[in-house]
Amino acid sequence: MLPAVLKLPASSPSSARRITGIMALLVLLALLALPWADLAIYPVDPWAELARIGQGIILPYWNSPWVLLESLAQTVAFALLAVALAAPLGMLLAMVFHWTAVRLLCAAVRSVHELFWGLLFMQVYGLSATTGLLAILVPYTGVFAKVFAETIDLQDRDAYRSLPRVNRLIGWAYTRIPQTLPALLSYTRYRFECALRSSAILGFIGLPTLGFHLETAFKQGQYAEAGALLWAFLMLLASIRLWLRPALLPLYLIAAVWLLPETIGFTNSNYFWQFVSQDIWPTALRQGDWAATLDWYWRMFSHQAWPGLVQTLLLTQLALVLTLLVILLVYPFASRALVNQPLYGLGRFALLVMRSTPEMILAFVLLLLFGPSGLPAVIALAIHNGGLIAFLVANNSNSEQAIHGRRPDDPAGLLRYTYVETPRQLPSMLAWLLYRWEVMLRESAIMGILGITTLGFFIDSAFEEIRYDRAFFLILITAGLNIIVDACSRRLRQLALVQPGQANQGRH
Incomplete structure (x- = not known):
């Protein structure tokens, strides 16, 4: 579910000219980029390959339904646990987002893609549940902090100011957060959909999510299996409203912990310090x-x-x-x-x-x-x-x-x-x-x-x-x-x- 639609004031003639000018600038920059961008088309036979891919998508087939279900379940597990941890952490940071150090920290962590975080954490924790969770958790915490802070700042502060001198956390819990709770929950649900996509592509670096099997199927030319994986993922996203029920979240979280994959490769508790201080x-x-x-x-x-x-x-x-x-x-x-x-x-x-x-x-x-x-x-x-x-x-x-x-x-x-x-x-x-x-x-x-x-x-x-x-x-x-x-x-x-x-x- 996506948040409420955007509402903007009617554009004046001057703002319309600015919008047109900005769009013209973007187009001009794109035209200037054309001569230097690497857009070469290599001599392959795309139509024959496209036909095979299309046939696989139209006629999907998967001979190991348990493997498919397990990869989907682990994809959901990584996304659900990461969002469940990132959202409250983001809210805590949103409360002090006016601090310059916090804003810079959040900007830094969300500027690095989940795959890059995954590659970094993999050097310390191997192909483990910790790597997958942190790869999503760290950048998403920065995203939640920024969006929650901006959303709450749009609300009227009179109720918060009318409170007696209380702890900041208590004041927010009784005034500012309830005012924006529907928007915050809506955005959190949207971020969960984004987290499912992030979790899926973590398979490209070896974690056992949907992307791992999808990459293997495409590399081996098994397009019917790839089609089955794509359809399964599409149905998973399309049905979020049906299965993501608040009353079932505690059960889902317990199941997600149980579904996390085992660690593959070595893990050394002493290696973390060596990695950050030397490597x-x-x-x-x-x-x-x-x-x-x-x-x-x-x-x-x-x-x-x-x-x-x-x-x-x-x-x-x-x-x-x-x-x-x-x-x-x-x-x-x-x-x-x-x-x-x-x-x-x-x-x-x-x-x-x-x-x-x-x-x-x-x-x-x-x-x-x-x-x-x-x-x-x-x-x-x-x-x-x-x-x-x-x-x-x-x-x-x-x-x-x-x-x-x-x-x-x-x-x-x-x-x-x-x-x-x-x-x-x-x-x-x-x-x-x-x-x-x-x-x-x-x-x-x-x-x-x-x-x-x-x-x-x-x-x-x-x-x-x-x-x-x-x-x-x-x-x-x-x-x-x-x-x-x-x-x-x-x-x-x-x-x-x-x-x-x-x-x-x-x-x-």
């Missing part, structure tokens, strides 16, 4: 050789960080503009104001598939068709994010249609789409798109794990070579880049007169 720092730094340390960091930045950073930015910018095009193309088919009932049903189902399939899985499939370039990453990001934002835009349109109805002189069909609905939804559309910008950057970075030359490619290579100092430095570069893009996104939203905190449901 992630270059030898020259540990020896106090500052000249050699600066030389090492410069070589790493110029030979790996900079090329990966440039490709990550270029692919993200192209994906951002392509996402906008996807939104404009598909949202009408899920809006009751623009299509009839049969098309509306098909449109809602298509958006469910688009937003439910993780970008990593989409990119993995597209790599089989187009080869190891940045093109599959751009298309995958546009499909997933376009489906998510189009779903929100269509919900906004349907809500307005239900409240205000339709005037007798309103145009229909293409004219209504061009002159009524799209201009009306454009401010919200741009707000959600800018909120997803940082997320798309993180997703572009991890595409390197699939062989695309973004920052994730060099990070994954460093882990494979057991060069943790290189991996840690590149992850820090990735986090810094995300923080900068988030600041740019926030500034653009302010220029477009989009109020902070009003579009949180489109974020992440």
